[in-house]
Amino acid sequence: MSAPAATIESMSADQLLDALDPDQRAVAEQLTGPVCVLAGAGTGKTRAVTYRIAHGVHVGAYNPQTVLAVTFTARAAGEMRTRLRDLGVGGVQARTFHAAALRQLSYFWPSAIGGGVPRIAEHKAPLIGEAAGRLGLSVDRLAIRDLAAEVEWAKVSMITPDDYPRASAASDRSGVAGFDPTTIARLLSVYEDAKTDRNVIDFEDVLLLTVGILSERPDVADTVRRQYRHFVVDEFQDVSPLQHRLLELWLGGRDDLCVVGDAAQTIYSFTGATARYLTEFPRTYPEATVVRLVRDYRSTPQVVSLANALLARAGRYRSAASVELQAQRPSGPAVRFEAHDDAESEATAVAARAAELIRSGVSASEIAVLYRTNAQSEAYEQALSQAGIGYLVRGGERFFSRKEVRDAIVLLRGAVRSQGESTLPEVVRDVLTSAGWAPEPPAARGAVRERWESLNALVQLADDLHHTRGADLAQLVAELGERSAAQHAPTVDGVTLASLHAAKGLEWDAVFLVGASDGLLPISMAETDEAVAEERRLLYVGITRAREHLQISYARSRNAGGRGTRRPSRFLDGIWPSDERPPRRRRSKGARAEALASSIAEEDADPEVFERLRAWRAQTAQELDRPAFTVLHDSTLVAIAAAQPTHLRQLAILRGIGPTKIEAYGAQILAVVRGEELTEGARSDTPV
Known part of the structure; x- marks a missing residue:
């Protein structure tokens, strides 16, 4: 835990860095020049880079206002700002690529273009539908969704409509939504016309237009480069060509750049992300300092051993930039592997095991059920409800959109002037008691319990801020406003249900990886060796979310009474402790159709x-x-x-x-x- 800001400010540089391990310290001490941090899961990468920034400010190497730290989610950006404030460093801009670009676009648009920035369309679907209609294409809801994803991929990959047929063939993306590449290329062009006619831009245009202004207006680029001199980019394995081009323009030929990433956690290739910029960083910057963070402080040796074993079986698809983790925690329970007759019995068993963990002292908020597709969540929602266990579906209603949370913030804001001598925890409890909070959770489940859990999350946040910063009520209200803008929600007490993609960047004491069978992991739609390799990395991400308890399970059949033909994921060959599946030869590209046919059984x-x-x-x-x-x-x-x-x-x-x-x-x-x-x-x- 970070020391209070006042203590940090009085520390010497060595005292500040004493909180880091040798590898993290190597990152924090390298304040200039290109730096590449290859950080394995749970190795403290955010700690390393925030201490690096704090150290740079502490010794006078950085002006906080000239540092731009870029992350990939608003939540991660909010967490970084919080950590920097806890280290006594304010003024650093920690933003997503889009947030940073939109800020610059809004500022320079009136002088560079004239007028105001066009409205950003919240959804692509109406525009895709209109473009398809103009072309006489018959599309349903699912086709529109797939086409919207393809539009996003083309734009972040900086692929024009004219270049699309060639690029799609090279990327093995042919046949999206049942349309040939030439038709999709025409749709890309007409989609842009539809936006122009409505005077709107989309999410990707924020980056494209910023790139355009910085490229065409040297005066604007010079202004940005004078403002930002030191750059940190987290999750560098997830950078798209468009984001990388924007970063190059921000740098303007300079090399004061620190990138952090893990090639083994590259799971967004389908969106245009590529680990190439991370793996080739030492080649791009031959003088770069490369530091590997390998000490895993998150997970037990049992979990770390499984994660390493999974990567070791990746063969030629294991990147040289991946790291072999070294567990730092004491030994914990063995990883559990379970097979069930059908999906319903699997969900029931998971709920029962979650109840055991809760009775043993594990908080419900420290338990997660992770699955490959969102459609799998329903069975676990029902099983947890029947077991009387609260849950929240990640990607459901946003915390700050809940009525009880909005009302509570209004009450807290109104109480700022009358705080008096009471401490922050005391005044927050007094205020929220009038809103329905109580020291003990209600016996009732459902909406009543969810309301209490929302209010209790605010109480816990107040306790944390009081302890780490000595914050008062006004500072709590300001923190809530910032967190609301960033959708950086405090912890809510309930079992988390999330897809493996949505779980990235998060961690829990106990993780249930469910549906770990061929056809789901890897998913049957992964039809190339590269796509299957990414599915392996997705499982790796899921495994490394667990701190102590990890259970991997699958169902032999989808429905009760169905043919029990599913088998454990091929990724667990040699790992799954049973004789349920025979050895499988590694498939080649030429065997893709045969492998796909064999996976049909796993899909019932x-x-x-x-x-x-x-x-x-x-x-x-x-x-x-x-x-x-x-x-x-x-x-x-x-x-x-x-x-x-x-x-x-x-x-x-x-x-x-x-x-x-x-x-x-x-x-x-x-x-x-x-x-x-x-x-x-x-x-x-x-x-x-």
């Missing part, structure tokens, strides 16, 4: 149906002289083989099947699913 689909669909698609594509993916994507064949629809309305709800595909192939698909032979006449009805 019929392999024979899948093979019939694949044969039908190949024949149809040959007759139309088109690539197979333009007929139906592999993942769509998986979905059909799993659902085995008997009517067109059942077929229409599956991902990748829009009205156009229904009209062209619907009757044929249903016939193939039924195992019927298609007549020549039936095939000739297929539109060209």
